Amino acid sequence: MSKVLLVVGHPDLSQSTANSALVDAVRDLANVTVHDLYATYPDFKIDVAAEKALLAEHDVIVFQHPVYWYNTTPLLKQWQDQVFTLGWAFTMDGSPSQLAGKKAIVAVTAGVPAEYYTPEGQNGTTLEALLSNWGATLRLCQFDIQPMITLYGTAFGLSEEDLSMAAKEYHELLASFAA
Known part of the structure; x- marks a missing residue:
């Protein structure tokens, strides 16, 4: 049975509708x-x-955070800088890191609807492209990278029904890894 660690990087989870719903679901x-x-x-x-x-x-690490200026939140970034150290989280000689082979999932919430994160949309690119630093970091640390989870429109346009469905799917996904 795998153990899942959900690292939540929301500055005030008690004031978040979407991030708290996802956390509460699991x-x-x-x-x-x-x-x-x-x-x-x-x-x-x-x-x-x-x-x-x-x-x-x-065995499975989930990094959950809202998108802040097309990036992670300040404390989660500081956490990465201090915890993902050379010789422990990554190596330069190809030897296995302490994180090698662990599954990693990035789960993000974005305030605006998905159409903002398209080449034609207001942001001019995808959320995955903007957060490509996550992929590079996780590859360097030798994680087994799983698909990114995105929940769009959390500040504008996400219905209660959509949020409930997202929370249910999140529960099912994390339950599948913890089984």
């Missing part, structure tokens, strides 16, 4: 650990050893 799953970075580190002082230990004891 909170009760056996073998899923919900790790809210902003609740754990309100002072931004990350316990790197504790974070590495958490990663080491899980």
Whole structure:
């Protein structure tokens, strides 16, 4: 049975409709650990050893965050900078890292509808292209990268029904990895 770590990088989960709905949908799953970075580190002082230990004891790592200026949130970025270190999270000589082979999923919410994230849309490109740094980071760390999960329109246009369906699908996906 795989253990899933959900690393949540939302600055105020209690004020989020979409991110909190996704987290709430999986909170009760056996073998899923919900790790809210902003609740754990309100002072931004990350316990790197504790974070590495958490990663080491899980088989599947899910990185969930809202899109902030076409990127991740500040604390999640700081977490990456401090936890994904040379010799532990990645190597330069091709030897296996401590994260090698673990499954990784990036799950993001975007305030605007999906059509904004097309070559013809307001952003002029896809969300996947804008967040390509995730793919590069996860490849460097030798993760087994799974498809990105995207939930669009969270600030504009996401219906209760769409949110409920997204939460249900998220639950099913994480349950499938934890089985």
